[in-house]
Amino acid sequence: MTQTSATSTSRWRERAMRPVSATRSYVQGVASHSPARLALLAFMSVIALFTLLLALPISSKTGEFTVLHDALFTAVSAVCVTGLTVVSTAEHWSFWGQVFISLGVFIGGLGILTIASLLSLAVSKKLGVRGKLLAQNSMSTTASGTLGEVGSLLRIVITTSIVIQLALMLVLTPRFIVLGESFPTALWHGTFYAISAFNNAGFTPHSDGLVPYEMDPFILIPLMVGVFIGSLGFPVILVLLHFGWSFSKWNVHTKITIIGSFALVVVGTVGWGLLEWNNVRTIGEMEAGDKIVHAIFASIMTRSGGFNLVDQALMESRTMLATDALMFVGGGSASTAGGIKITTLAVLFLAIFAEARGERDVKAFGRTIPEGTLRVAFSVVVLGATLVATACGLLMSISSATLDRVLFESISAFATVGLSTNLSAELPPAGKYILAALMFAGRIGTITLASALSLKQRDQLYRYPEERPIIG
Template structure:
């Protein structure tokens, strides 16, 4: 065996960097992904702090620059500054580039950077990209690769990520460009705003490039429908887009993950529309003055955007308390796995309901669409929900202590930060620097994913070679 001391050393800084990255990826792909994500936040914080990034050529305070960087990379949409007036052309370009980078996903992004450095997509890089589409690969034991993307298809998945993002944003840009021209914007400005809005819709960010946000387009249902289309496709997840693009003629052959995502997403959209109609139809500040058709459309828009889209045609603080709570629930659930949306993900909710149904019907196993779901997936789903709920609870307590704001407003903005939704009651812009840092950390925790963070902290799993005596505690 060769002595490591006499092993050939890298002949250039590039080779040394490549070998260092390869070594880190071998030890812990998830840690490498979080390291990449953290580095991106730091780089964008520095860039947003530069005078060239602001309209008045002043230095943005650290807490505002950091919060904006985290919100952009985490594709959240919350802001402590006026995004339409504070940033220069350079700053706005940073926003658009940042949300597209963040929308790709933590692990997929790390895989792409690994490809650039190592000049190949090896097994480790494939595992990293695949774990963004099927987090159960970080656990020991057999995994049904058909639930998401097979390892051999990861290269195609990465191509699909880039192509789908470009095509969908291009289509949304083409749809809304004439509508922005119609409100009197010059051609160049209309094109820029179209690109900006399409990027924010597909990445589920919700930033707006013009003063007043969506106010000029509140009654333009073509414009709002285009935004909903982009946000909906972005929230489905790249594995679902890949599966549909590859086999749209054979829905029966879609994987369980695709079927669960589509079914739960549609069910939540319909439930959201029904809740907003029932809770807001008589609210004069929101939908009370609208006719039946307008109320249904605006409720649909709210239902789509609360899943992580971040756009709103109404003042969120004008919603009834019951509607705020309903929105909290929709935001906390979020969108599909490996998507630009945040939250605990729709498949997590589906697994919990399937487990409850199996328990109520006396079945020992979870089943859906003719497939059996193993018990370790339920444990993973419970862990995700508990970690998310703990993050929201701790952040809410800290914000309540810092701001003394009403609980319902604090809870709303905290869940919006954790779920990277971007809707706000107006509280975020009024927080002191300490509260801004808390919300920034909440966004970061919500975006990097509970599964990724748990894998990074664990680094490796130990196998227990013995079993202790069984005893059943009383539950309920």
């Protein structure tokens, strides 16, 4: 009887544990078989956790439960480092709600950086360019074997992220004290903005956002620097840490990303400044110097930061279109910035230049860009455009908002920018779920798609004869 009882207990335990061990072996299987799928699962779990936390009464100022669509939207927006909001961060959420948001941003940002870096490493190893992608040979000295290499990469990514965010916090906190906040409040705001900036999240804990600080360089400059560094991506940061500013030693990825980033900042500043120069609803009545500061800030923030000094709904329609384009491009690969990424755009433009000059090879900085890379880049752009167009169509079916606002909000969600004409808050719950799905797809989709495509190169045993259809 005792034995039977023991057996039945053990059987019971076994049965109870079955889902747990099944889950564990499922996760292990996924991890070894498909790192991209693991990334999706991990992000979904984190989002589910933060949705739960944000829905709890402790997270809201009123002490009531928050409805599911608002909690889920905010959790996705935080974990996908977007910054779109359906309720005011300062007014709806309690201190704990804001803590959960910044924690979600911190974990989400770190997750994106590590997953994207790992996938980049996997791609570069698979394609036989091991070590070249990341800091050229800086990795191989610290690592022997796969696990060591991965571990060392993760350690560098996590350490560097935290150090940069701590530095931003140490710069911002004293400024908030000078501006009259108590030490705990200033520390909290400094921490919140540091996390929000480096992770390109664009959440603000103040009800007026950054408008009170629109002329304060001690706030604006750290935010711009934090957003810009965060938007470069780890493959670039590692190269910069290793080689500093000796351009000739950089790999092609770093050269394209750095030059592209600066070029886009300049183009965005000039474009935004000219388009808004006489708009009295935004910067039209400011002095020239202030206009230029606003233009630089807008240019840096548009590609993913998501902080704003002027009401986006009051910009000229043409500025909204230009903003759409900048948002869609986004920042560097394996960064906290979203969009199709700077290298994607650059590769496509280099291909068009090569085509216009009648050259077979796509070249950059004395290197040939492989043909396969061009096709991956094109696939990423088509995926992005398709996602945005589908979301626009769906949103226009369920709301009466105009196309310019719908397009703006959709691209902002896809590219995890967070700039808004407040459409997110006005949409019915179905619209919030659509935008949440778009943020998730834009954040995780392009990374995993690009790496999955790059990893999936098959050998072929025979080729068909060539035939050329007429184009154009």
